[in-house]
Amino acid sequence: MSRLIVVSNRVPDIAKGPPAGGLAVALKAALDKHGGVWMGWSGKSSGAKEPGPLHFHEQGPITFALSDLSRRDLSEYYAGFANSVLWPLCHYRLDLTDYARKDMAGYFRVNRFFAERLRPLIQPDDLIWIHDYHLIPIASELRRLGIGNRIGFFMHIPWPPPDVFLTLPVHEAIIGSLTAYDVVGFQTAHDAENFASCLQREGIGGDAGDGWLEAYGRRFRAGAFPIGIAxxxxxxxxxxxxxxxxxxxxxxxxxxxxxxxxxxxxxxxxxxxxxxxxxxxxxxxxxxxxxxxxxxxxxxxxxxxxxxxxxxxxxxxxxxxxxxxxxxxxxxxxxxxxxxxxxxxxxxxxxxxxxxxxxxxxxxxxxxxxxxxxxxxxxxxxxxxxxxxxxxxxxxxxxxxxxxxxxxxxxxxxxxxxxxxxxxxxxxxxxxxxxxxxxxxxxxxxxxxxxxxxx
Structure with a gap:
């Protein structure tokens, strides 16, 4: 059975006991079943100019791989581009987006950092599952590093229609990053339709039928996977x-x-x-x-x-x-x-x-x-x-x-x-x-x- 690698912005603190919340519980259960790695930000600042090294914690068949982020990373990647640009944009609040080129650069830099740290941990048959808007570029970074594993992405927040999304100055880089995945999941069919419409409006790709999309010479699946609770x-x-x-x-x-x-x-x-x-x-x-x-x-x-x-x-x-x-x-x-x-x-x-x-x-x-x-x-x-x-x-x-x-x-x-x-x-x-x-x-x-x- 293939191992599972999960990458999320935040990872539960296993030192505090079992994770709280349905998503964390479900992902841990899947990792317990398949074995594998859960990687992400520790929730702490390294206090340095660069991100900290990965810290590993073993719990049964799961390896938790956590990294502190620098103050600059937290400002540009997290508070900046992720939560001051992508979050308001995806919730249709163009009036609240605060785009800055340095924040965009920090966002891609931190995603590149995660991909580079993840690469040595990946085995040939691993399934890789990336979560949410903070980490959209990870698959394209992994492909650049030669990783051919199947990689999935799930968007936990809405995906806006083209007239909203295409106002983002770097929209082509973001949507292009999503085409590097094998499966892109959304909460609703409406979100999936909005994503496909963005590809079509920009002439990047289009519907290949039966839930498949085609862009940049790649075929991948995109559809609705409504998240539930326990x-x-x-x-x-x-x-x-x-x-x-x-x-x-x-x-x-x-x-x-x-x-x-x-x-x-x-x-x-x-x-x-x-x-x-x-x-x-x-x-x-x-x-x-x-x-x-x-x-x-x-x-x-x-x-x-x-x-x-x-x-x-x-x-x-x-x-x-x-x-x-x-x-x-x-x-x-x-x-x-x-x-x-x-x-x-x-x-x-x-x-x-x-x-x-x-x-x-x-x-x-x-x-x-x-x-x-x-x-x-x-x-x-x-x-x-x-x-x-x-x-x-x-x-x-x-x-x-x-x-x-x-x-x-x-x-x-x-x-x-x-x-x-x-x-x-x-x-x-x-x-x-x-x-x-x-x-x-x-x-x-x-x-x-x-x-x-x-x-």
Whole structure:
């Protein structure tokens, strides 16, 4: 059996125990099965002008190969080109892209560094699987070094249409790098279509039929591989979590009020201020619900080294404070805003308590919070998911109330509809979504991609 090599921007810290999060768990399970290498950034700065050497840690059949990055690398590769250019571009925010040629050079330099360090670790039959927008050029760098192994890539965030993507000054270098892979996976068929359209618009390549594309004389596959979660495990975790002391204390503090929950990393793509405004609109239009609902918004800090994120944190807090000041009472605070991470075991219990899950990003590759909320529900008395139609999950979770997150009034109306929905209708909406999540869980996503990569 071929070994598997995984390369991702961040690698779980095995010294802290088993990895948290469905993706890390699935990739580790695949590596446990096949044996191989997991390579990436350690999450630390070397403090030097150059990246640090690889540090190796063995855990069973897996070799973890980690490298510190220099301060310049973190500034140019990570905070610069990856998160100040590619991230906003792929989320359709051209107004927030901050392109600098030195950051672009740093991005390609770090990818070349990873490829050069990876090359001696590769055996002839290894499958290589690269993850996400930080590492797009790795395959082309490996091909330049003479590596002929099968290499796959998965894009965890959206891929924009040509009119958006082609505004990138180095768009041909980025899209050309993707043609060096044997399989390019996206979250949705729409993303895959956008990618193919970019190739065609530029005259680089085109559709060769049956999921194949052709560019620069190479044939490769591109398609949708919607990522899942560990559905049964998360459902079991939620059943147990509602009986834990932290979740019980929170439930008691609600004093019988219906819970509306949102959980998002602090990012402009999540539509956090739009969501708070929609909840305010719901309360303004439905005064009978005053004092009967509580909105909990959990928003851990994110990318504090990227300009604009600190200002965004203040803006979200100010929105929540304004609503609480205008509508709150001595015995009721409409919005509870938590600006730090909460453990998955507690979150699972909070999802199960909630009458409404509010997942309204302005754009999202998939959004696993939506899937976790569904998996956590009590099938006898489930909550209702209000979901942005611009999240990849909207293409699978057809039992959700789909909304346009830019339409504040419509989202407010969706909250009212969800809170008023009879239990029979809620059960009817949950059942097919739960079946879908059980059949297409994270393990199947991993297996399906690797099956295609093997050819």
């Amino acid at each position: 559905t049964r495990e998360f459902a079991g975790l939620a059943r147990q979590a509602v009986r834990t002391a932290p979740v019980k204390r929170f439930a008691d503090s609600l004093e019988g009020r219906d819970l509306i929950i949102g959980v998002d990393r602090l990012d402009y793509s999540k539509g956090l201020t739009h969501r708070i405004d929609a909840y305010e609109r719901f309360l303004t239009a439905n005064p009978a619900w005053h004092g009967r609902t509580t909105m909990l918004q959990v928003t851990p800090k994110s990318r504090s080294d990227v300009p604009g994120y600190a200002a965004m944190q203040r803006q979200v807090a100010e929105h929540a404070g304004r609503v609480n000041g205008a509508l709150g009472r001595l015995d009721w605070v409409p919005i509870r805003y938590v600006n730090r991470a909460i453990g998955q075991n507690v979150l699972a219990g909070l999802y199960r308590l909630a009458r409404v899950g509010l997942v309204t990003p302005l754009r999202d590759g998939m959004n696993l919070v939506a899937k976790e909320f569904v998996a956590a529900q009590d099938p006898e008395d489930p909550g209702v998911l209000v979901l942005s139609r611009f999240a990849g999950a909207a293409r699978e979770l057809d039992g959700a109330i789909l909304v346009n997150p830019y339409d504040i009034e419509a989202v407010g109306n969706a909250i009212a509809q969800a809170l008023s929905m009879p239990v029979e209708a809620r059960r009817d909406r949950l059942a097919p979504m739960m079946k879908r999540l059980e059949e297409h869980d994270i393990s199947r996503w991993c297996a399906d991609f690797l099956d295609v990569l093997r050819g």
